Amino acid sequence: MPLSAISLNALRAFEAAARHLSLTRAAAELHVTQSAVSHQVRGLEEQLGVSLFRRSTRGLILTDEGQALAPTILEAFAMMERALDAVSATGPAEIVNLGVVGTFAVGFLFERLAAFRAHHPRVDLRIMTNNNKVDLWTESLDLAIRFGDGAWHGVEAHRLVDAPMTPLCAPALAALLKTPADLAAHPLLRSYRSQDWPAWLKAAGVPGIPARGPLFDASTLMIQSAMVGEGVALAPPAMFRRELAEGRLVQPFDVLVDTGCYWLTRLFSKPLTPGVRAFQDWILACTAPHR
Structure with a gap:
């Protein structure tokens, strides 16, 4: 099907709905009504002759056809946004959504973020802390720092910090x-x-x-x-x-046990944008002495 036959608004509605897996959140981002997003997505489905989403009690679920289309459409819009930013002196910074387990955020990350911002002022880092139960896809995260053994399905994992307990x-x-x-x-x-x-x-x-x-x-x-x-x-x-x-905590015994470590994770299907790569390279350099 020629691209000229597809509405850009329909593709944008699909892209936002696929990222958020929610018509409500997609509508809020696009500043339109939920019914408008639903109408655009339905029109795209009719043009393609396939269903792109299934609805569940938890929100939207991409069909096989939706999963095949989403990474390309997401990357296409991301590339257009980066190109527009590159030619606009006042354009917004690239947004990188980072999920991070609270212990790592407080114990390692926060005290070093000023250095990252100084070197990468055009990366707008959005940080969401969690209790290590994180879903990169449904939470629209570009990266997540979590604790465990590094064996998570569908993600690229880089070892950051060893953390025996x-x-x-x-x-x-x-x-x-x-x-x-x-x-x-x-x-x-x-x-x-x-x-x-x-x-x-x-x-x-x-x-x-x-x-x-x-x-x-x-x-x-x-x-x-x-x-x-x-x-x-x-x-x-x-x-x-x-x-x-400071003496507020004491370690009474020398015995340590290794039950996991901290990892930087990214969905294989997520694009490795310049901002994502910048944070990835920076955090790997920061943590190199600790693994």
Whole structure:
């Protein structure tokens, strides 16, 4: 089908709906009504003779035909925007949407961002923190920094920072911990990663101690609880150097266990734009001494 037969507005509506997987969010971005976006997408489907989306209770789902078309259309609009920016002295910076697990954001990233902005002033970095449960596609993220083993389906993963874990707690509680067996008398603060405490307790020679304590969906909150004496947290000391140096946290034992590390991830189907590449190259250089 010749491109001249397809409405640019219809392609733009499809591109926005495919990125957001939501007619409502696509309409808000394009400053039109939801029915207008739906009408444009329906018209494109009729011209092509295929369905591009299926509707579910969670929003839109791309059909096989939609998945085949979306990467090319997304990249085409991104290329046009970059070209327009290049010839416009006052054009907007390239937006890069980054998802990052809160622990890494607070413990490593934030204190270094000024250097990135100084070297890449035309990259508009939009940061969304999360509790490591992230969906690059549905959240329209260009990149995501997450903790784990690097084996995520459909993504390119670059190892950033090794982060072995060990118990961390307030100084007063640390004074009561002479051996790992003493942990049995205190709450063991837990994150969503239920495998971490059993792995550390086994490495420390006390596998029979049950990990009983409050459950947190974010390690940053778990550490805040540990600092006020609510229990012992299992976390990577590399992400809490400031708190350890200031004496607000104490590492009572030398035993560390490797349960994963931090990775920079990107969907294979997402274009590697100049802004995305700039951040990727910068963060890999920053983290090189830590892996």
